[in-house]
Amino acid sequence: MLTAGQAADSPQFIPVLKKLRVRGPVGRAHTRPDAMGGDKAYSSRGNRVHLRRRGIKAVVPEKKGQAANRKKKGSGGGRPVSHDAAFYNEKNTVERLINKLKSWRGIATRYGKTPDSYLTGLHLRASMIWIKDLARTTP
Numbered sequence: 001m002l003t004a005g006q007a008a009d010s011p012q013f014i015p016v017l018k019k020l021r022v023r024g025p026v027g028r029a030h031t032r033p034d035a036m037g038g039d040k041a042y043s044s045r046g047n048r049v050h051l052r053r054r055g056i057k058a059v060v061p062e063k064k065g066q067a068a069n070r071k072k073k074g075s076g077g078g079r080p081v082s083h084d085a086a087f088y089n090e091k092n093t094v095e096r097l098i099n100k101l102k103s104w105r106g107i108a109t110r111y112g113k114t115p116d117s118y119l120t121g122l123h124l125r126a127s128m129i130w131i132k133d134l135a136r137t138t139p
Contacts, residue, residue, distance in 0.1 A: 002115050010041050014050050035059050035084070037091050043081070059087045101125050 001016050017036065021029035035057035038047075043060045051058045062070075062081040102108040104125045110118060 002119055008041075010044060010047070013038070013042050013047050017050070032056060035087060037088055039091070048081075057084070059084050061088065097129075100129050 001012055001019070003012060020033065021031060022033045023029045032054055033056060036051055037059040040061050040063045043063050043066060048058050048060070058081075060081075067081075101122065104121070105111075106121050107118075107125055
């Protein structure tokens with residue numbers, strides 16, 4: 001989903017998750033992944049409740065302020081949030097892809113004034129990355 005350049009990512013978490021399709025090695029695409037990872041920006045109560053309702057494991061660390069507020073409430077603050085640290089460390093794969101996309105100056109600085117031209121640039125850059133990766137792995 002494409003939003004304004006100054007828009008925050010976290011409010012788009014649930015709409016993006018609703019459009020998500022996970023495809024395994026065989027069979028049709030599923031709309032519910034086993035787990036969903038993100039950084040601390042996605043640790044809102046609304047995001048966690050949505051994931052819990054859909055039976056998706058949240059792999060999102062808790063913000064320090066949220067943890068302090070929960071502890072301040074004592075037993076009424078709920079259980080501490082746990083996340084799979086090994087799974088969370090795999091998010092660097094996504095971060096590296098974003099860095100590759102942003103290595104193109106037009107994408108990093110959002111020169112594309114219209115959403116269509118910006119999205120076209122993203123598709124072009126992603127295609128270039130994909131072709132380069134194919135060329136490297138093909139004997």
